[in-house]
Amino acid sequence: MAIMETVLEIPAEHERNIFGNFDSNIKKIEKNLNVTMVARDGNLKLVGEAASVKQAESILMELLELSKRGNTITEQNINYILALSMENREGEVVELDSDIVCRTIQGKPIKPKTSGQKNYIELIRKKMIVFGIGPAGTGKTYLAMAMAIEAFKKDEVNKIILTRPAIEAGEKLGFLPGDLQSKVDPYLRPLYDALYQIMGAESYLRNTEKGLIEVAPLAYMRGRTLDNSFIILDEAQNTTPAQMKMFLTRIGFGSKVIITGDLTQKDLPGTTKSGLEQALEVLGKVEDIGFAYLTNKDVVRHPLVQKIVSAYDDYEKKMERRKKINESKENEHRTNRRK
Numbered sequence: 445m446a447i448m449e450t451v452l453e454i455p456a457e458h459e460r461n462i463f464g465n466f467d468s469n470i471k472k473i474e475k476n477l478n479v480t481m482v483a484r485d486g487n488l489k490l491v492g493e494a495a496s497v498k499q500a501e502s503i504l505m506e507l508l509e510l511s512k513r514g515n516t517i518t519e520q521n522i523n524y525i526l527a528l529s530m531e532n533r534e535g536e537v538v539e540l541d542s543d544i545v546c547r548t549i550q551g552k553p554i555k556p557k558t559s560g561q562k563n564y565i566e567l568i569r570k571k572m573i574v575f576g577i578g579p580a581g582t583g584k585t586y587l588a589m590a591m592a593i594e595a596f597k598k599d600e601v602n603k604i605i606l607t608r609p610a611i612e613a614g615e616k617l618g619f620l621p622g623d624l625q626s627k628v629d630p631y632l633r634p635l636y637d638a639l640y641q642i643m644g645a646e647s648y649l650r651n652t653e654k655g656l657i658e659v660a661p662l663a664y665m666r667g668r669t670l671d672n673s674f675i676i677l678d679e680a681q682n683t684t685p686a687q688m689k690m691f692l693t694r695i696g697f698g699s700k701v702i703i704t705g706d707l708t709q710k711d712l713p714g715t716t717k718s719g720l721e722q723a724l725e726v727l728g729k730v731e732d733i734g735f736a737y738l739t740n741k742d743v744v745r746h747p748l749v750q751k752i753v754s755a756y757d758d759y760e761k762k763m764e765r766r767k768k769i770n771e772s773k774e775n776e777h778r779t780n781r782r783k
Contacts, residue, residue, distance in 0.1 A: 448494040451487050452504055458511040459483070462504065469507070469522050473500055476526050502534045509538050520744055524558060527741065533559075545587065546594040549644035554590045560742035561587060567734035568702060573695070575680075575724065576704040578738025579757075584704040585678050589638040591702070592674040596656075601674040601700065603656050606635045608678040609687065610661040635659050635678060662687055671696035680705035680720040682712055688719025708760065 454462060463470050463483070470481050479492030479500045488504070490497045503525055507517055515521075525537050540562055544553045556562040561583055567574045568591050576584040592604045636659065639648050651657040662683065677683075677691055680703045695701055705720045712718060727733050740754045 446494050447492065448497045449489065449491045450497055450501060451489050452501060453486060454483075454488050454504070454508065456486055458508055459486075461511045461517050462507045464517065464519075464522075468519070469517060472519075472522055473503060473526065477503075499529055499534075503529055506535065506538055510541060513541055515541065520557065524741070528559075545590045546597075546642065548642050549647075554587070554642070556587070557583070557744045558742040560736070560738045561744075564736035564738065565591065567736050568700070571734035572699075572732045573692075573701045573703070574734040574736060575720075576702060576736045576738065577707065577720075577724070578736075578742060579706055579708065579740060581743040582738035583742070583744055584706075584738065585634065585676070586638050588676050588702040588704060589635070590642055592676060593639075593642050595674050595700065601672055601698070603658065603670075603673040604651075605670060605673050605675045606639075606657075606659045606678070607662050607665060607676070607691075608635065609680075609682045610663070635676075662691060665691055665694050668694055669696045670694050670699055672698040673700075675699060675701045677701070677703045678705075680723075681707050681710045681718050683719035684712070685717055685719045685722045688723050692723070708756070 467483075470483075473479070474481055477492070477496045477500050479490055479496045481500070482489045482491075490500055492500070506525055507521070510521065511517060521537065525534075528534065528536055536559060540556050540559070542555075543562065543565065544555045545565060547553050556565055560578070564574070564576055564584070565587060568588065576588060578584055589606075592601075592606075595601050596604050636648075639657070639659070643651075648657060652659075662677065673696075675695070680688070682705075683691070692701075703720070703723070705718075707718065707721060710718050724735070728735070740757060
């Protein structure tokens with residue numbers, strides 16, 4: 445294999461951002477691509493096999509472009525760019541960075557960080573109803589909320605309605621004190637958190653008082669027709685088939701609906717079928733309905749979350765294989781007994 449050496453010029457004001465704390469980003473790239481990098485006097489020397497050096501150079505140029513655009517380079521950026529590089533998909537992260545959905549109250553831009561998130565946003569822009577399916581940390585609810593607030597600000601809709609089923613997450617909470625709103629607030633807290641961050645508490649409260657933003661349990665949707673609204677149903681894996689059908693038949697003219705859920709985190713009792721699961725089977729071929737399937741590659745929380753999601757995926761697949769093997773053995777045993 446031919447050994448190649450090249451030198452890149454990294455502007456001093458971007459060095460720390462690209463290199464990371466204690467050169468952690470550079471070390472990760474070195475380890476994954478098996479190249480050596482030496483920084484000296486504003487230059488970065490790359491040494492290794494020709495293909496690996498070119499790959500590292502491409503990654504560093506992409507990181508430099510992100511840094512020039514004002515982004516803080518995170519471990520998630522490094523992991524994702526490396527993963528794309530292995531698939532010969534260099535340059536996609538810079539393209540993603542150009543798509544700003546909206547800005548938080550502090551002025552921070554909200555934009556897709558992965559190709560899966562980009563596809564999700566594009567579907568929301570094009571389709572009337574979109575299902576966002578994927579594990580925790582993929583930005584399903586947060587991006588849907590950002591799109592809803594942006595549509596509301598542009599007067600594309602008159603109202604934002606956020607709802608989720610009031611199901612306890614695997615534990616019994618018992619009696620909750622206070623009025624009805626106080627009782628349901630704990631179930632809706634994640635929606636409030638996203639609203640406050642993107643819109644600001646004052647703006648949220650002002651629009652809530654006017655009835656323009658509504659955060660309510662799914663049960664409150666029964667009997668209503670929701671026109672000219674941006675509606676988000678969160679934690680849809682915890683709906684029953686009857687609840688999902690009820691919700692979908694509330695949609696009126698000029699409305700857009702986002703339904704988010706994670707089929708691996710159902711909190712429904714016993715063997716109750718998930719309304720989300722059934723909806724995916726029933727509505728798969730209906731026009732004007734989009735389906736965005738996010739994976740562990742789209743997790744944008746702490747990198748450890750991505751590893752946890754991957755570990756659980758592997759475990760569940762292993763248990764499913766084991767279950768099928770045991771069922772096959774039992775069937776074979778029954779057949780032999782009949783003989």
